Amino acid sequence: MALGSTKAPTFIYGTAWKKDATSELVIAAVQSGFRAIDTANQPRHYQEPLVGEALKVLADAGVERQSLFIQTKFTPLDGHDHRVPYDPELDFRSQVRQSFESSLRHLNTDYLDSYLLHGPYNHPALGAEDWEVWSAIEEIYRSGKIGTIGISNVNAGQVAELVDKASIKPMVVQNRCFANRGWDRQVRDICRKSGIVYQGFSLLTANRNVLVDPRIVSIADRVHFHPEQVIFRFAMQVGMVPLTGTTAKRHMIDDLQVYSFELTPQELSLIESIG
Numbered sequence: 001m002a003l004g005s006t007k008a009p010t011f012i013y014g015t016a017w018k019k020d021a022t023s024e025l026v027i028a029a030v031q032s033g034f035r036a037i038d039t040a041n042q043p044r045h046y047q048e049p050l051v052g053e054a055l056k057v058l059a060d061a062g063v064e065r066q067s068l069f070i071q072t073k074f075t076p077l078d079g080h081d082h083r084v085p086y087d088p089e090l091d092f093r094s095q096v097r098q099s100f101e102s103s104l105r106h107l108n109t110d111y112l113d114s115y116l117l118h119g120p121y122n123h124p125a126l127g128a129e130d131w132e133v134w135s136a137i138e139e140i141y142r143s144g145k146i147g148t149i150g151i152s153n154v155n156a157g158q159v160a161e162l163v164d165k166a167s168i169k170p171m172v173v174q175n176r177c178f179a180n181r182g183w184d185r186q187v188r189d190i191c192r193k194s195g196i197v198y199q200g201f202s203l204l205t206a207n208r209n210v211l212v213d214p215r216i217v218s219i220a221d222r223v224h225f226h227p228e229q230v231i232f233r234f235a236m237q238v239g240m241v242p243l244t245g246t247t248a249k250r251h252m253i254d255d256l257q258v259y260s261f262e263l264t265p266q267e268l269s270l271i272e273s274i275g
Helices: 019-032 048-060 092-106 128-142 156-165 179-194 214-223 227-237 249-260 265-272
Strands: 012-014 036-038 069-074 112-117 146-152 172-176 197-201 240-244
Touching: 012 019, 019 036, 019 048, 019 249, 048 069, 048 092, 069 092, 092 112, 092 128, 112 128, 112 172, 128 146, 146 156, 156 179, 172 179, 179 197, 179 265, 214 227, 214 265, 227 240, 227 249, 227 265, 240 249
Parallel strands: 012 036, 012 240, 036 069, 069 112, 112 146, 146 172, 172 197, 197 240
Antiparallel strands: none
16 A cells, blocks of 8 residues: 655644634645644544544545645553543553554544654653554554654653664654743754654744744844744744644634745844743
8 A cells, every 4th residue: 555645744733622623623724725734543632533524524625635644643541531542451552553543544544644652651761661652653654554653742862762772763753842942952953863853833832922022023023924923934944844723714824924934044043042
């Protein structure tokens, strides 16, 4: 089975916390121009079946599955409420397999462009559970049903461990990105050196003080865009793939305008150090 030919995304629409509005928002995002959708098989925070409903509506309207990049996640037990999409009494390999097959059904597809471990079981280092789950994800990747594999909510040491010891290295890291922590620079540096795609989420919601900083407002005035767009453009220019979770179609369209301007090296350096 051949995977889709979708290019690696440069901007992703995230579906966390959208609840019953998930389907209509995914449709709106794709209609606005987004071609990459992030979700998770975690009913506590995501409505993965409603993403699947949206994909079916879009397919009926002529949007081919191969034109979309669909990414979901396996969530460890402590990330769930009572709605667990696998049998927690089973071994980890079987849990991953059950969750993966459930995701395929939810999303009305026979392959995924990207599949992530939603977060490690252990901190600060990886533990036995993490390696068992990673091995199960590697096994599914070898089957040809996943385009890329990766991990989310992870620290620099854990990424370095995976790069050093995993049979199949992570291809994607997705983290919440705080300006006051250097925009996750340590993890980004490892990703850049190892050829890993870094996806940054909460770029706006975790950095509201940055959006009103007079220096960011001044940059926004120069380029004739909003501070939010400046932050997304910054992320792209320093090598991140940003996620946006806006619920307003106007903002979806605005977000995709970030390809139409460039920040100077001096501006990038300022934003890198603004925290």
